[in-house]
Structures are given as C-alpha cells and as structure tokens.
Amino acid sequence: MRTLLVLAAVALVGLTSAAQTLEEIIAHADEIFQEVWTTEYTPENHAALEARLREAIDLYKEALAQDETNVHALIMLSRCYYTLADTFLTKDSDKKDAYIQGQEYGERALRADPGFVEIEKQDGFVAAVQACENLEALYWTYANWARKDEYDKIGAILRGDAPKLEALITRCAELDEMYLCAGPLRALGAFWGALPKLPFGRYRQNLDLAYTYLSQAVEKCPEYLENLRFMIEYYLEPKGEEQEIQTLLQRIVDAPLGDYALDNSLTKIWARKKLEG
Helix, strand or coil, X not given: CHHHHHHHHHHHHHHHHHHHHHHHHHHHHHHHHHHHHCCCCCHHHHHHHHHHHHHHHHHHHHHHXXXXXXXXXXXXHHHHHHHHHHHHCCCHHHHHHHHHHHHHHHHHHHHXXXXXXXXXXXXXXXXXXXXXXCHHHHHHHHHHHHHHHCCCHHHHHHCCHHHHHHXXXXXXXXXXXXXXXXXXXXXXXXHHHHCCCCCCCCCCCCHHHHHHHHHHHHHHCCCCCHHHHHHHHHHHHHHCCHHHHHHHHHHHHHCCCCCCHHHHHHHHHHHHHHHHC
C-alpha cells in the first residue's frame, strides 16, 4: 500500500511539473511573439526579427508536443505563420505554404472544441462557425485561408471556399468587430473588394460593400495603418480614385508609428514606395 502511495505521489509531482513546464514554454513563446509584434520593422532587422518569430514557432510546437490540443498554442501558431508569410517571406510558394500551415493550425484550434466538431458533423462547417465563440481561432483561420486563396481566386470560388470564409469573418464581426483594431471590419472590406469581377452569383466583387466595411474600419481605428492601406487596395484602386489614393498614402507616411509597431512600420514602407512610384 505504501509503495502505491509513493508511486502515486511521484506521478502527481510529474504531472504538476509537466503542467508548469508547459506554461513556461507558452509564456516564453508569448513573450517572444510580443517582442516581434511591438518592434519597428526595418530591412536591417528583417533577419533578426524573422529568427525571433521562428523561435516562437518552435516553442509553440514544443508546447503542442506536450498537449496537442492546447488551444492557445494552436491559435498562436496560426497567427505566427500568418505573420511569417505576410511580413518576412518573399517567394510566393513559401508564402502560400506558410498560409496553408496557418490555416491548418487555426482549424485544429476550432476543432479542439468538441461542440464545434459535433455541429460540423451534423450540419456542416458553416453552421459550426456560426455557433463558435472562439474569436481568435476564427479570425486567424480566416486570415490564413483568405491569403492562401489569393493565389487561386477562381479555384477558391469553384471549391466553395467563399461561403466558408464569409461565415468565418462575419462571425468574428459579430463577436467583436474591434478585435485587432477593427480587424473583422477590415477583413470584410477586403473580402468583398478582392473577389473576382466575373459573375459568380453572390460571390463577385462588390465595391459598395467593401467601402461600407473599410470606411467603418478607418473611422473606428485610423491609428492602425493597414485600415488605410486596405481602403486604397480594395476600394480606391479598383475605382481608379488617384487623388484620394495619393492623399491616403501621404496620411500613412505622416502618421505616428503608434502601438502597432511591426504592422504600421511595414505599411509606412509600402506607402513610401507607392508615392515614389
């Protein structure tokens, strides 16, 4: 009996130690990601920042080795792969592969909820999304999936991706339209502005809807400069509004870096290049 109690105590200590180790791994990864997210991007620190982001990715994967259904690690891997592709990778094939991985981690985070899996089995993916409460898993699944589909827009529509993407980002807006400085509104504007012009029923370019969402994003959170960039890319450029484009580009260049150092610095670099022609 005493031997059994000792073994049980050792097992309990082991479990406690593992839980603490998992928490420490995730905390370290979060710290590194936050460091990258709050650092101004420059061409000179590109390699160093990418290395730090990859370090965070490795740590989140280490956490998953201990707990393969850890939702936070899955979500952060989805976000990390989006950031890796969007910020650091240059080859289209590498970017697409990273977005695919980001989408896969996002979907794993969604399906870590048994309720999501049950609804999906009974009523399909869209119904499961509409009932989901995990905003971050929804958002980063959408972000990676939508970026991936930019490499094959017609194919994405033929595969039936558009209704799933609309469901994901609409649900995000319902849960919190101000997540990541009006991220769902910004994404909805890009969704409607980036669709092909060809007449595929509901899912074709709709610049009126793009403007509706993007104007809200710009009004509610102008300090996040990608809101202004998306207004240019997904509304003003398709409309050919050159004077307004120049005005917004200069507004981006003149804006303070603010609280979103990584993304805002990248947007400012993009705007300067556009102004220089």
